[in-house]
Amino acid sequence: MPASSTTRPFSTKKEFYAQFKKKSIAHELWLRFLKNKTAVVGLVIFCIIVTVALTAPWIADYNTVVIKINIAERLHPPSMQHWFGTDELGRDIMARIVYGARVSLLIGISAIFVSLMVGLVLGGTAGYYGGKIDGAIMRAMDVFLCLPDVLLALAIIAAFGNTKLNLIIAIGLAFSPKFSRVVRSAVMSVRDNEYIEAARSIGARDNRIISRHVLPNCIGPIIVQVTLYVANAILTIAALSFIGLGLQPPTPEWGNMLASGRTFMRDFPHIVLAPGLAIFFTILSLNLLGDGLRDTLDPRLKH
Amino acid sequence: MIRYIIRRLLALIPVILVLTFIVFTILSMAPGDATTIILGSEYTEELGAQLRAQMGLDRPLIVQYFHYITNLMQGDFGMSYVMHTPVLDQLRVRLANTAWIVVCAMLLCVSFGIPIGIFSATKPNSFFSQATMVFGLMGVSMPIFWLGLLLILLFSVKLGWLPSSGLDHGVKSLILPAVTLGFNYMANIMRTTRSSMMEAIRQDFIRTARAKGVSEHNVIYDHALGNALMPTITIIGMDVGTLLGGVVLTETVFSIPGMGRLLVEAINQRDTPCVLGTLVIMAICVAVSNLIVDLIYAYIDPRIRAQYGAKARKA
Numbered sequence: 001m002p003a004s005s006t007t008r009p010f011s012t013k014k015e016f017y018a019q020f021k022k023k024s025i026a027h028e029l030w031l032r033f034l035k036n037k038t039a040v041v042g043l044v045i046f047c048i049i050v051t052v053a054l055t056a057p058w059i060a061d062y063n064t065v066v067i068k069i070n071i072a073e074r075l076h077p078p079s080m081q082h083w084f085g086t087d088e089l090g091r092d093i094m095a096r097i098v099y100g101a102r103v104s105l106l107i108g109i110s111a112i113f114v115s116l117m118v119g120l121v122l123g124g125t126a127g128y129y130g131g132k133i134d135g136a137i138m139r140a141m142d143v144f145l146c147l148p149d150v151l152l153a154l155a156i157i158a159a160f161g162n163t164k165l166n167l168i169i170a171i172g173l174a175f176s177p178k179f180s181r182v183v184r185s186a187v188m189s190v191r192d193n194e195y196i197e198a199a200r201s202i203g204a205r206d207n208r209i210i211s212r213h214v215l216p217n218c219i220g221p222i223i224v225q226v227t228l229y230v231a232n233a234i235l236t237i238a239a240l241s242f243i244g245l246g247l248q249p250p251t252p253e254w255g256n257m258l259a260s261g262r263t264f265m266r267d268f269p270h271i272v273l274a275p276g277l278a279i280f281f282t283i284l285s286l287n288l289l290g291d292g293l294r295d296t297l298d299p300r301l302k303h
Numbered sequence: 304m305i306r307y308i309i310r311r312l313l314a315l316i317p318v319i320l321v322l323t324f325i326v327f328t329i330l331s332m333a334p335g336d337a338t339t340i341i342l343g344s345e346y347t348e349e350l351g352a353q354l355r356a357q358m359g360l361d362r363p364l365i366v367q368y369f370h371y372i373t374n375l376m377q378g379d380f381g382m383s384y385v386m387h388t389p390v391l392d393q394l395r396v397r398l399a400n401t402a403w404i405v406v407c408a409m410l411l412c413v414s415f416g417i418p419i420g421i422f423s424a425t426k427p428n429s430f431f432s433q434a435t436m437v438f439g440l441m442g443v444s445m446p447i448f449w450l451g452l453l454l455i456l457l458f459s460v461k462l463g464w465l466p467s468s469g470l471d472h473g474v475k476s477l478i479l480p481a482v483t484l485g486f487n488y489m490a491n492i493m494r495t496t497r498s499s500m501m502e503a504i505r506q507d508f509i510r511t512a513r514a515k516g517v518s519e520h521n522v523i524y525d526h527a528l529g530n531a532l533m534p535t536i537t538i539i540g541m542d543v544g545t546l547l548g549g550v551v552l553t554e555t556v557f558s559i560p561g562m563g564r565l566l567v568e569a570i571n572q573r574d575t576p577c578v579l580g581t582l583v584i585m586a587i588c589v590a591v592s593n594l595i596v597d598l599i600y601a602y603i604d605p606r607i608r609a610q611y612g613a614k615a616r617k618a
Contacts, residue, residue, distance in 0.1 A: 140321075142318070143318050143321045143322050143325070144322075144325075145544070145589075146318060146322055146544070146586045146589045146590045146593070147322060147326075147544070147582065147585070147586050147589070148544035148545060148547050148548035148585070148589065149544075149545075149548065150548030150549075150551065151547070151548055151551070151566070151582060151585060154551070154566065154570060155326055155329050155330065155578070155582060156329060157570075158329075158330060158333065158570040158573075158578055159329045159330050159331075159332050159333040160332070160333070231444075235446055238446060238448075239446070239448060239551075239552055242448045242552065242555065243551060243552065243555045243567050244567070244571070245567065245570060245571075255448075258448065258449060258452065262452060265452060265455075265456060266456075266460050269456055272449070272452050272453075272456075275449075276446065276449035276452070276453070279446045279449060280441075280444055280445060280446065280449065283444040283445075283446065284440070284441070284444035287440065287443060287444050288440070
């Protein structure tokens, strides 16, 4: 009588041994993340936006479509030819939004990279050493925190002008005080663990302990904050451009598209609809992703 | 308590000093100089140099700063380069408009955000609660300048109920700006209240209270709420800064002559004293509101109150 395969739970040797194999932490976290439906939705939306931004040159040509004025086709409502309609200078809004995504993502992510670097250095130092150093750095950060980040960025832009690089630096610096606080509290929470003491007892230098032992162990909350702050940075760029102090037209940027479309929105509402939706969905996706990552990486905060 | 307040107020002084110094330094690094703006087309090398000497712009930065700060202490914010009037006069008019919007927005947020958050936390699986979560998430992701435009389209253009710009129609003209400005803030307050309330409800002392037979209403409002409100108050205080940043946008959308507009105009016209004055006032507002939040903490939480008492006795 042949052994029926249904009585055996494992059909192959490989599958039988697979159950004893230890799964990697990353894999486990990934599975936990996938359980969070809203976070996955956020990730998917964000990936779509990134893909669109990366493939922009194949979607529309920058010189002939995105910035070229075409008065004959101005203010057309959405149609098959122009999905989101055309703007006050006859440019395809869809193409401008796609290129706007490139600008926003580039500046947003680079700006947060700047603040992450500043935050890691200042917050890491303050959190690890504590005492007077901590006091000095954090008092200085408190001073900056009295000035809303948009206004701090405004002051920097007012002084140095509004090029892309200046925007990155301005927004990056404006967010660094908050980042320093995040890094500091994360570092403080792992500072007193035994493995840090062990590292110290075998004679590791502070630099090595911070970079090899402390930071990798507080990466969770930092990743969460990075996600949420990229959203904030993108919002700030759009806001600065909206009030006319960020990127200037004809550079396609969601904020300045809204600003220039404002005048015509009474009769042509489509002109302000699409750029706003683009900002909204980008921020929403990053917020969903950030919240999901927080639940995954920081189980203490899980409800 | 009074000693504590005084001490905190005194601690504000160095913060303001450092902050003005930073902003002063940043702005003075701007290329070009004020004399070209003031003289306009009449600018010549000679006149420029003369004016520069007269205004003290040829002196070292630290001397200029010292000069500025001594005047500031006496309530003199300097003269506007563009309008040729004292900056303080401008600020006084504009501050009132901004204060109206900010206060209305805050009242709106607190009076809606907290109750909705509490209600949503007590019935976490209800349709209402789920709806508020979605609304809250959308609220924190909404760019307020876009929301403002949409509200204008709906309530001014389509329905014609509310004015779309200015502040000339009394309370009616405050509604849209206040809603716009407060939207993120309200969503944030609501989400925070909800999550901290849910946290509080799961605590042991709540179970004890329920076991003792305390009515559900008392459990929620007497036992849980006091504990749950702390994070909410933190958010309310922390976000005052964000709210003031949002003022710039709201005032742009609704063409309201307030501090935010003043700041943007001043930056565009390179009117440094005006930029500086606006930023200093805003920073003071944030610092003072942080202080108020700390005081409310002490008022609500007896543990913190006791701490202050102990500190005061030690000192």
